[in-house]
Amino acid sequence: xxxxxxxxxxxxxxxxxxxxxxxxxxxxxxxxxxxxxxxxxxxxxxxxxxxxxxxxxxxxxxxxxxxxxxxxxxxxxxxxxxxxxxxxxxxxxxxxxxx
Amino acid sequence: xxxxxxxxxxxxxxxxxxxxxxxxxxxxxxxxxxxxxxxxxxxxxxxxxxxxxxxxxxxxxxxxxxxxxxxxxxxxxxxxxxxxxxxxxxxxxxxxxxxxxxxxxxxxxxxxxxxxxxxxxxxxxxxxxxxxxxxxxxxxxxxxxxxxxxxxxxxxxxxxxxxxxxxxxxxxxxxxxxxxxxxxxxxxxxxxxxxxxxxxxxxxxxxxxxxxxxxxxxxxxxxxxxxxxxxxxxxxxxxxxxxxxxxxxxxxxxxxxxxxxxxxxxxxxxxxxxxxxxxxxxxxxxxxxxxxxxxxxxxxxxxxxxxxxxx
Ligand SMILES: Cc1ncc(COP(=O)(O)O)c(C=O)c1O
Numbered sequence: 455x456x457x458x459x460x461x462x463x464x465x466x467x468x469x470x471x472x473x474x475x476x477x478x479x480x481x482x483x484x485x486x487x488x489x490x491x492x493x494x495x496x497x498x499x500x501x502x503x504x505x506x507x508x509x510x511x512x513x514x515x516x517x518x519x520x521x522x523x524x525x526x527x528x529x530x531x532x533x534x535x536x537x538x539x540x541x542x543x544x545x546x547x548x549x550x551x552x553x
Numbered sequence: 554x555x556x557x558x559x560x561x562x563x564x565x566x567x568x569x570x571x572x573x574x575x576x577x578x579x580x581x582x583x584x585x586x587x588x589x590x591x592x593x594x595x596x597x598x599x600x601x602x603x604x605x606x607x608x609x610x611x612x613x614x615x616x617x618x619x620x621x622x623x624x625x626x627x628x629x630x631x632x633x634x635x636x637x638x639x640x641x642x643x644x645x646x647x648x649x650x651x652x653x654x655x656x657x658x659x660x661x662x663x664x665x666x667x668x669x670x671x672x673x674x675x676x677x678x679x680x681x682x683x684x685x686x687x688x689x690x691x692x693x694x695x696x697x698x699x700x701x702x703x704x705x706x707x708x709x710x711x712x713x714x715x716x717x718x719x720x721x722x723x724x725x726x727x728x729x730x731x732x733x734x735x736x737x738x739x740x741x742x743x744x745x746x747x748x749x750x751x752x753x754x755x756x757x758x759x760x761x762x763x764x765x766x767x768x769x770x771x772x773x774x775x776x777x778x779x780x781x782x783x784x785x786x787x788x789x790x791x792x793x794x795x796x797x798x799x800x801x802x803x804x805x806x807x808x809x810x811x812x813x814x815x816x817x818x819x820x821x822x823x824x825x826x827x828x829x830x831x832x833x834x835x836x837x838x839x840x841x842x843x844x845x846x847x848x849x850x851x852x853x854x855x856x857x858x859x860x861x862x863x864x
Contacts, residue, residue, distance in 0.1 A: 459683065461683065461684075461685060462684070462685070462687055463685070463687070463772060463781075463784040463785055464772055464773070464784060466783075466784050467772075467784075497770075497771060498771045498772040498773055507771065507773060507804075508775075509773060509774055509775035509804055510773045511661075536683055537773075538661065538682055538683060538685075539685040539686075539773055
């Protein structure tokens, strides 16, 4: 079971849960599942095409998924997935924007 | 009484001298990205002042008013939480005034910004990337509570000198530069200082002026400087009575305008500047006649990572 850490501003969408367990085995599947469990969260996580919004930064353990296998990064038992609010004119994840 | 040498110009006098470099930015027409007969679209180029962003206005006014009240001087550290333009603005001003500065920021703030702050002699304290700017604010508050003699905590989100800066400078500049013709003012909400102060100032000149507040369409977004008020801490200085209309702008819309503004207007602007123009264009499209004004808070020079993706 992987664990998704929800940043404070987004806990509004998860009934104030800070950590959510996921039995999915990729980042994409886990985020999709999260959006399905909490429908109000969906538009903040996924774009109209069902892709994870490019300005959301996701870490698996200590690593940015951009340095791993992007959305297809696999999740193991006890993996910690963190959603990080992007800040300050950098550190975003723009790789598939405007393509 | 100590004898003063030439280098020991009194702080109040240094503040007064610096004032000439704050604000007074040009207002230019946008004619190529959008054009409609009888509707004028005008933007203020806020990077054309000391510190190269709109935040120099509030940073200067916050510092000036704290000095005026005896709360800030060369023997105490100015402290605030900011990963962006406000920190850079404080850094330019405090360097000139000889006031030591401490900025609390999340560790994932961009390298460009950390470098600018370090170059200007700022002490940086990092908080976790997982906590965002909210955690940085909590850390700054903690430090200020623990060491009240060491720090003056500016707290831009609660400090009325933030919005008053815009009431005192941005609003009268727009009023004069449009020859009293402005009908609509459009701006995105961050600390909300720009929107609150400029709207208050303009509505005092003419209560019929409409104020349109912009927000990102989603909780997580790429519009640096903007807040999604539904999910963020609402700044204490926000005045909910001022907005005549609210509009949402998506990051994608803003990025498309970054490209168009570059190609058609010859200006390389930040995502929040492009988002302000996106909002202003939505407003202008609804009008048959009018003068719509917005701001470009800064240019693209601190957004290397965005530019790399867009161009
Ligand atoms: C680039 C940029 N855009 C917009 C804003 C929002 O302005 P304000 O804080 O006055 O609401 C800021 C400041 O926080 C900013 O740095």
